[in-house]
Amino acid sequence: MISGRRAGTSGARRRDFRPLPCGKPDDRGCSAATLGELLRCRGTRSNCRSFELSRGALMRCPRCHYENPDGYAYCGGCGRKPSDITAARPEPETAERNVEATRYLCAAMHFDSALARIVVENVLEEPRRAVAQSPAVDLDAVCRHAVAARRRHTVRDIALAGLLIGFIVYTVVGPGLSLGLGVVFELFDAVLGGVVYLAVLGWGIVFAEGYLARWGATASSLRHKAFGSAGTPPVRGALARGQMPHVSRNADGNITIYQGYNPFLGHGWSVRGWSFAIDITKPGRADDPVDTFTVADLYQRLNKSITDLDVPGIRVYDRLFVNGADAHHDDRFVPDPEDCPVDSIDEATMTALMAHPEDHARPYLATEIIGWNGEFVWSAFIRLVISDTSLFVEVNYCVLPPLREIYHEIDDLLLRPALKPVLRLMWGSLRALPRLALRCIPNSLHYVLGPWRFRRKLRRQLDEIEQSFTFDHGAVISIREAASDLRRHKGQLSLGYQRHFQLLDEQMYTKTVEKRVIDTLGDYLAEHNIATAELRRRAEQIVNSNVSIGGDVNLVNSAIGGQSAVVSMAATHSGRKPTES
Structure with a gap:
C-alpha cells in the first residue's frame, strides 16, 4: 500500500510526506481509515509509492515481512492489523521448537522429486483452491524450497532426456549412413557401445544432482542451527510468486x-x-x-x-x-x-x-x-x-x-563429503538411473508444457464454474500429511x-x-x-x-467397560494419497 525508504543516518530524525493519489495524507502511513478502504486501494498499490518516508523508522510486518512506516494501522502487504498479527504469532519458544519440522520438510523437497512436484502442481498452481493448514510448519519456506528443488530436478530430467534422444538418433541414423555388408555389425556395435556410454553419462548426471542436493549451497542452509527463513531461496517464476501470499494467508487462517x-x-x-x-x-x-x-x-x-x-x-x-x-x-x-x-x-x-x-x-x-x-x-x-x-x-x-525418516538424512551429512556417504550416493544414483531414464522424457515434456497445462487447467475450471452446478474449492492435498511417515502392514496403513x-x-x-x-x-x-x-x-x-493394556494379559470371565461401554472410533488410519488435478 505504502512504501518506505531509508535515507542517510546523518541529521535530525524527521518525516517528509507527499500526498497519496487519494488526496488524504496521513502521518501514520496509509490514509485508509478502515480495512475495506485499504483493500480497495490495493489495486493501485504501485501508485501509492508516491508516498515517501525520507527519515524515520520502518517496521517489518512479522507475518509477511513487508516494510511499513512506524505506527502503521494496517500492513501494506497482508492487510492485517499489527495487533492481530502479534496475537496470531506463536510464542518465541514454540516457534523455535517448530523450526526443525520446517527444516526437515524443506529438505524433503530436495530429496524427493515426486513430493516437490506434487507441492508445486497442487498448491502453487491452484489459484482457485484453498491451501490446507500445516501445523508447526512454515509453508512459505517449504514452498520456496519446493520450487527450487523442482527447478533442479527438471534440469536433471532435461539433461537425461537430451542424452537419451541423442543416443536414439545416433543409433538409428548413424549406421545407416555407411554402406556395405557390415551395417548390421556396425549397428550392433553402436548399440552395445552406446548403452555403456549412455549409462555412464546418465549415472554422472543423477549423481551430480544428488551431490548438489546434499552438499550444495542450499543444503548448507538446511543444516542444524543454520536454517532460517532469511535463507530460503527466492521464487523466480511469476506464477509461484503470485501464489506465495495466498499460501501465507491460508497458513495463518482459521x-x-x-x-x-x-x-x-x-x-x-x-x-x-x-x-x-x-x-x-x-x-x-x-x-x-x-x-x-x-x-x-x-x-x-x-x-x-x-x-x-x-x-x-x-x-x-x-x-x-x-x-x-x-x-x-x-x-x-x-x-x-x-x-x-x-x-x-x-x-x-x-x-x-x-x-x-x-x-x-x-x-x-x-x-x-x-x-x-x-x-x-x-x-x-x-x-x-x-x-x-x-x-x-x-x-x-x-x-x-x-x-x-529418509528426510532426516540432512543431519547425517558432514559439511564436507566423506567417502562412505559419497559411495552410498553413487550406489543410490545407479539404482535410480533406470527409473529416471524411463521418466525423463515425459517429465521434461511435462515441465516444458507447464504454462500451457496451467492455462488449460484454468480454462477447464472456469468452464466448470460457469456450466456446472458447483466447483470444489477445497485444498487438494496437505503438504505436511503428504510427507508423514505411514507404515503398511497386511494391507492397512498405520501411523x-x-x-x-x-x-x-x-x-x-x-x-x-x-x-x-x-x-x-x-x-x-x-x-x-x-x-x-x-x-x-x-x-x-x-x-x-479408552483403557490401554500392555503386555501379556489373560482375562477369564471378565469384562471391561460394562454392557453400556461406548464404542470408540477404530484406530485405523486410511491413507490420504495426494492426487494431481
Missing part, C-alpha cells in the same frame, strides 16, 4: 476448506473420538431452577480451561470446517466463484455459527499440542450443540506422525511412530485433555444448577472404552 470425506485435512489422521448427549433440563438442586447459558459461554470456558493446562506447545483456538463444494455457493467463504476462497472469517461469523449450527459449516474448538520439535502434532476438535433440552458434545482426536514415547505421548495428551474437558463440563453445568449424574456416567464409559 478456516479449513477441504475436499472429500475427511474434514480435518492438514491435521493428520483420526485415531479415536467420542460423543454423547445429556439432558440439561434436570436441576441439580430441586428447589432452585436451572440457569440458562449460551454455547458461546461454554466454548469460552472450555478454551480458557484447556489453555491453562501445563502442557508445553499447546494452542487452543476456533476453527471452521467447510467442504469445498459446499462453499462454492456461499459468498461468506467464496466471495467470487472464479477466485480463491477466503483464508479467515471474522469472530462474529464464527460466533453466529456456534450459536446456530449449519449442516455445511461446522465450527470446532481446536486444541493442538506440538511436540518432538514440531514433528509430532496431536489435535482435538470439540463441537458443542445446545437445544432446548439437551447438550450434545462431540470430540475427535487426530495425530500427525513424524516425517519420514509411523519412530519412538515408543511418541505413542505414549499420544495417550497422555488424549487422557489429559479428555479429563479437563469432562471436568470443565461438569463444573460448568453444576454452576448452572444442572444435574451432572448422567455426565459422570458418560465419562466413566469414555474412560473405560
